[in-house]
Amino acid sequence: MAIALEQARVRAVPREVTAWDRLKTNRNWLAIWFMLPAAAFLILFLAYPLGLGVWLSFTDARLGRAGVFVAFENYEYLWEDSTFWLTVFNTLLYTTVASTIKFAVGLYLALLLNERLPFKAIIRAVVLIPFIVPTVLSAIAFWWLFDPQFSIISWSLRKMGLITENINFLGDVWNARWSVIFANIWRGVPFVAITLLAGLQTVSPSLYEAATIDGATPWQNFRYITYPLLTPIIAVVMTFSVLFTFTDFQLIWVMTRGGPVNATHLMATYSYQRAILGGQLGEGAAISTAMIPFLLFAILVSWFGLQRRKWQQGENND
């Protein structure tokens, strides 16, 4: 009797699985719900403004009233605008010079800080300060340092008798360019240095030991061990650095407002002046949309140029 009951229990038909049950435990379904808040945030604050900006560049919108679709009229106008091409030149010059020097100085600093040093933690913290100080504050300080009449640099050099007249830092076209590039380098080096330092510390010391045993010079160490292992980090940090430098606004706006005679106008500041100050939203949007091809190019260079090796993608050695 008991055996029959047991058998009956064992042979009991399992409860039917509904579609809802399947859905409830489906990993993809759960994943969508978990991702929804982040996706909403990104769409609202990144994708929507970007899309709206590109859309605006195809209209003649002005601040205060909507515009009508005008296709490529804004771009045609900009194509023949000498000031626009000047800002493109300024932006490319500013980005290439500043990024190159930031990379060189940052890498050098990272290599130095990787050595055994006294007070290493304090030095690292001090090195990071220019990056942490709010950009506007450091820009104002540089603005005073480079003032045509009141610069402390000019004053000191005059007192030492090395020059007779104030240096026209921000009033001369090329001086102004070098001045803002210098300010940008000062501000951006810590970011590159600290990130590269983090990358340097992942290089296994046993590789250096093996190389030294084989008689490698310090330069060969760097060339064959450090640099190849660092390339993924360099790709990441330089992508960020180039992106942020290309789209720099605060530093230029506070120091020179784009002057003198538009010599330090970057595409970002020019777009602001045209769109918000001048009220021509469509044209300003076109100028900032024109930045996208350059930025895409920078990302592609860093992605394909520096991350080709299979082992960098996480697979086995090539």
Add this chain to the structure above:
Amino acid sequence: MTDFTRRTLVQGGTALGAASALTGSALLDWAKAWAQTAPWKPEKGAKLSMLRWKYFVQSEDDAFVKLIAAFTKATGVPVEISRESYEDVQPKASVAANTGTGPDLFWGLYSLPHLFPQKCMEVSDVADYLGKKYGGWVPSAVKYGHSGNKWICVPICYSGALMNYRIEASKKAGFSKFPDKLDAFLEYTKAMKAQGTPGGFALGHASGDANSWVHWCLWSNGGESVDANDKVTINSPETAKALEYAKALYGHMISGTAAWNDASNNKAFLAGEISWTNNGISIYVAAQNSAKQIAEDMDHAYFPVGVSGKPTELHLMYPILAMTYTKYPQACKALMAFMLEADNFNPWIQSAKGYLTHCLNAYDANPVWTADPKTTPFRDVAKRTRTAGGLGSVGEKAATAISDFVIVDMFANYCTGREDVKGSIAIAERQLKRIYR
């Protein structure tokens, strides 16, 4: 009460005197009486917010705050004031116009309301009331205030920018009176540079000082950016003459002016680095506080008159506008009218010590213009000024041309040698054609 105000101010001679005159129940009683009889009764539960430009003279802001407090006590409408640097008022107002929310009132610069005229509340009744009561508006104010046939803003005041110069240095250079013709002015700058006391005009993107002098230079040499029908006429021999004149002036200026913003010439003048420039009265007021020997040694003069024989100056106008999205239009109108009533406006421009010039003719009699003779030239700036855009329309096109620094860049390009005459004019012409299309 009016006698009490004047006597105290003339004797006091400082903002403190003005401040003490404004407090007291006399003003409050008058304000309450005004609220009873004013044509605009604020809505029940009204609350206003206003964005104004940050004061240049502290005493003016103190007087303004008291004025607003009196309005609140009289009508029960609280008014929240926020201040921005005056170049930032326009972007903020533009964003508010675009989004439909923000402060109810904006007190801003130039042709701000003309950047978004459809978003500005019509205020013809307020303007007519004030014009009838106080001797009429000056012509440039009428032009500024209108969009089509209606008033879209109420001009509150002008901020004059005139020549500031050092007296002793000018005498030593051979000029006991400031030159009033273009050729004499060029000689003046040459002599001042030769004796080591040069001056300077801003050639950077200084929205006040740079626009003020380059437009004077262009107009006084006969050039015009547009004609009365908004057709672009910048490409002319007169413009070329204006560019040559400016380049000659630039050669006699201190170096670095291409990087100047609005504050740079103030700093340089107060430090004694330059001996002539164009500016509002703020240099004089600051000198009275912190550099008395400069204050005694400096004076103001009109810009030299050009080929037409008439003044061709450009002075900043500050209109107040209300947005159409405001929930309390009657309260806005009441506040606008209140600000320009004599019992409020007179003490207020006295506290401004000449920084604000009236645009209603009755206020010519305000004692601030005669108490200190160095202030007198600023009394007439509203009458001497041409409007933004020169002969053309005062509207979003003129406003865009000014905020995009089209004329400033034209002069800066030629003076610094970046472009030749044809090139500078071509760039400006192209930009103007685009703006005025």
